[in-house]
Amino acid sequence: MTTTLDAPASGPAPGPGAPFRPTKPSVLDRLRDVLTSPKSGPVLVTAALFVVVFVIGGLRYRGFFSGQVFLNLFVDNSYLIVLAVGMTFVILTGGIDLSVGAVVAVSTMIAASLLQSGWSPGAVIPLILVLTSVLGLLVGLMIHVFKVQPFIATLAAMFLARGLCYVISKDSISISEPTFVALAVTRIPLGGGLSITPSVVIALVVVIVAVWVLGFTRFGRTVYAIGGSEQSGVLMGLPVARTKVIVYVVSGFCSGLAGILFSFYTLSGYPLTAVGTELDAIAAVVIGGTLLTGGYGFVLGSVLGVLVLGVIQTIITFEGTLSSWWTKIFIGGLLLVFIILQKVLTSRRRR
Amino acid sequence: MSAVLTRIVSSRLFWPIVMLLVLVTINVIAFPGFLTITVKDGHLFGSVIDILRNGAPTLIIAVGMTLVIATRGIDLSVGAVAAISGAVACSIILSSPDPGSVGTVVVAVAVALVIALVLGLWNGFLVSVIGIQPIIATLILMTAGRGVAMLITEGQILTVNSPPFKALGSGFLLGLPVAVVIGTVIFAIAALLTRRTALGMLIESVGINPEASRQAGVRARGLLFSVYTFCAFSAGIAGLILTANQTAADANNTGLFIELDAILAVVIGGTSLAGGRYSLAGTLVGALVIQTLVTTVYTVGIPPIVTMVFKAAVVTAVCLLQSPATNAAFGRLRTRLTARAGKGITAS
Numbered sequence: 001m002t003t004t005l006d007a008p009a010s011g012p013a014p015g016p017g018a019p020f021r022p023t024k025p026s027v028l029d030r031l032r033d034v035l036t037s038p039k040s041g042p043v044l045v046t047a048a049l050f051v052v053v054f055v056i057g058g059l060r061y062r063g064f065f066s067g068q069v070f071l072n073l074f075v076d077n078s079y080l081i082v083l084a085v086g087m088t089f090v091i092l093t094g095g096i097d098l099s100v101g102a103v104v105a106v107s108t109m110i111a112a113s114l115l116q117s118g119w120s121p122g123a124v125i126p127l128i129l130v131l132t133s134v135l136g137l138l139v140g141l142m143i144h145v146f147k148v149q150p151f152i153a154t155l156a157a158m159f160l161a162r163g164l165c166y167v168i169s170k171d172s173i174s175i176s177e178p179t180f181v182a183l184a185v186t187r188i189p190l191g192g193g194l195s196i197t198p199s200v201v202i203a204l205v206v207v208i209v210a211v212w213v214l215g216f217t218r219f220g221r222t223v224y225a226i227g228g229s230e231q232s233g234v235l236m237g238l239p240v241a242r243t244k245v246i247v248y249v250v251s252g253f254c255s256g257l258a259g260i261l262f263s264f265y266t267l268s269g270y271p272l273t274a275v276g277t278e279l280d281a282i283a284a285v286v287i288g289g290t291l292l293t294g295g296y297g298f299v300l301g302s303v304l305g306v307l308v309l310g311v312i313q314t315i316i317t318f319e320g321t322l323s324s325w326w327t328k329i330f331i332g333g334l335l336l337v338f339i340i341l342q343k344v345l346t347s348r349r350r351r
Numbered sequence: 352m353s354a355v356l357t358r359i360v361s362s363r364l365f366w367p368i369v370m371l372l373v374l375v376t377i378n379v380i381a382f383p384g385f386l387t388i389t390v391k392d393g394h395l396f397g398s399v400i401d402i403l404r405n406g407a408p409t410l411i412i413a414v415g416m417t418l419v420i421a422t423r424g425i426d427l428s429v430g431a432v433a434a435i436s437g438a439v440a441c442s443i444i445l446s447s448p449d450p451g452s453v454g455t456v457v458v459a460v461a462v463a464l465v466i467a468l469v470l471g472l473w474n475g476f477l478v479s480v481i482g483i484q485p486i487i488a489t490l491i492l493m494t495a496g497r498g499v500a501m502l503i504t505e506g507q508i509l510t511v512n513s514p515p516f517k518a519l520g521s522g523f524l525l526g527l528p529v530a531v532v533i534g535t536v537i538f539a540i541a542a543l544l545t546r547r548t549a550l551g552m553l554i555e556s557v558g559i560n561p562e563a564s565r566q567a568g569v570r571a572r573g574l575l576f577s578v579y580t581f582c583a584f585s586a587g588i589a590g591l592i593l594t595a596n597q598t599a600a601d602a603n604n605t606g607l608f609i610e611l612d613a614i615l616a617v618v619i620g621g622t623s624l625a626g627g628r629y630s631l632a633g634t635l636v637g638a639l640v641i642q643t644l645v646t647t648v649y650t651v652g653i654p655p656i657v658t659m660v661f662k663a664a665v666v667t668a669v670c671l672l673q674s675p676a677t678n679a680a681f682g683r684l685r686t687r688l689t690a691r692a693g694k695g696i697t698a699s
Binding site: 160 | 425477481483484488491492495499502506611618625654656657660662664667670671674675676
């Protein structure tokens with residue numbers, strides 16, 4: 001749909017295939033096309049929103065306009081970025097994963113309890129990633145083989161993971177293992193007094209890999225194709241079954257990794273960690289312009305979505321008098337605005 | 352004989368009832384007095400009554416949820432609506448000069464329910480007029496709703512001391528807990544309205560194909576508005592019962608995860624999330640299964656918080672048993688068995 005509209009922009013003149021286009025599209029027309037396209041429109045709006053909110057913060061509060069405040073958005077939300085990346089894969093196929101928050105919690109619990117009993121981090125971290133990927137695989141198989149709705153299958157996984165947290169321990173377990181502590185306190189200097197944490201580096205690597213996978217591999221194209229129309233994908237002979245299962249493995253892996261990053265951040269495991277985080281992740285993906293029905297969206301949009309949520313959180317912290325529940329109301333309001341925006345953009349395109 | 356058996360096994364209520372019976376049996380073995388019901392001061396007491404009372408809020412919400420799911424929708428916001436309704440009622444009772452009077456409680460309950468209705472209209476508006484997918488439309492209120500409830504309670508847990516309000520949660524009426532009576536009334540109203548009139552069929556037609564039913568003259572938009580409003584209304588009532596039971600409104604924890612329990616009850620009851628067909632009786636069995644499961648976990652002596660693992664096992668089991676793949680496998684098994692039986696007859 002969008003490729004036909006983009007084609008004249010890349011070629012020197014409209015070819016014989018487009019005889020009905022009387023004049024070359026003006027810059028304004030092209031701008032309107034980009035803005036109203038379901039592919040890039042919402043991402044651009046989110047980017048603009050991020051800039052506007054950041055500037056508002058900068059005008060209102062002293063010290064807001066600093067590089068470190070910006071970098072802290074990544075430091076504080078590196079786990080959410082990883083979660084949103086996994087969720088983007090799932091939502092692009094038209095599915096949803098409600099289990100991510102609970103999987104984060106169970107990962108922190110496993111990490112904390114195993115480290116406490118003397119396991120080495122070199123064994124714990126791979127074990128968690130394998131376990132959460134296997135959980136994702138089971139969920140994917142349940143969805144694909146048994147035709148259980150993604151919503152229900154991931155709900156069951158959520159109950160399972162949350163329950164397992166309490167099986168491990170009812171109380172918070174602190175982590176004092178040297179490697180984890182080192183990873184938690186290490187700051188990577190970027191010059192000019194700015195610094196980031198190793199978690200940020202890990203999150204950015206995940207983002208880069210995800211961008212590459214979705215944009216430049218056969219698997220990525222199949223993910224988009226399934227979101228566009230699963231039936232067409234099957235008819236085209238794409239490996240729909242395998243891809244549909246793998247996106248849940250990806251999401252499970254990302255949730256496990258996010259859990260590990262979260263345990264670097266808090267240095268503890270707690271059964272009630274990350275209640276409602278699945279909603280933050282879904283909200284970030286939606287605000288980042290990924291269509292909930294699947295087929296359209298970018299990983300970088302989801303990262304932008306996380307940054308928007310993060311900057312709102314930062315403003316609320318700077319404001320001081322606004323209580324944290326305003327965050328929930330703001331996120332809800334933003335979700336509404338962006339969903340209506342998606343609706344308007346996609347319906348304009350269909351006409 | 353085998354035809355009757357096949358019909359029983361293929362009934363959508365078969366697996367949920369089997370599950371309920373298994374749970375009850377486990378309870379009776381672990382705790383022989385499980386089925387005993389005693390009468391004290393004209394009120395009924397016993398484990399079964401406890402199950403009914405504690406399961407009432409889930410059942411009430413699940414009834415609303417069943418109708419929403421029948422239209423191929425889903426309502427994730429019921430927990431938040433329950434929290435808001437409880438918060439509104441408690442803050443009104445607290446701010447009134449006479450918290451113990453019946454008048455205050457009636458006003459508080461009425462205002463809370465009106466607000467629940469408004470929230471339901473909001474969900475209905477997003478789904479039917481704006482045309483947002485139900486799971487997302489209600490996700491908005493699910494996210495923002497707890498924030499709103501916090502705003503009402505100003506981040507505090509509001510503890511009220513009002514006997515008439517408390518009665519809503521732990522009082523008795525005609526020997527039965529008030530919550531059970533309310534649950535029965537809501538269930539009866541929903542069943543009568545949808546099964547004794549054409550309403551149920553119209554709801555199902557919207558669930559099967561909203562566009563086709565609109566062209567056939569069904570006012571799909573109005574129906575969607577009504578089911579979401581009814582669902583939010585029942586969530587409001589459940590919120591009042593939960594709050595009254597604890598005599599406190601806790602914006603964070605009132606009705607936490609109750610949307611999932613309600614959806615679970617509906618799914619266990621055999622209603623497909625794909626819409627178009629529903630069973631209120633199934634939902635009733637589903638809600639009882641969930642509450643009995645919770646009680647079983649208590650009786651057997653497993654830490655209650657671990658219930659979520661068992662809930663996960665039940666959802667998975669029910670979903671797998673009801674899935675087309677399993678049905679097909681059972682079908683193959685049955686044909687093979689009958690084929691073998693047929694061969695045996697011809698051989699003799």
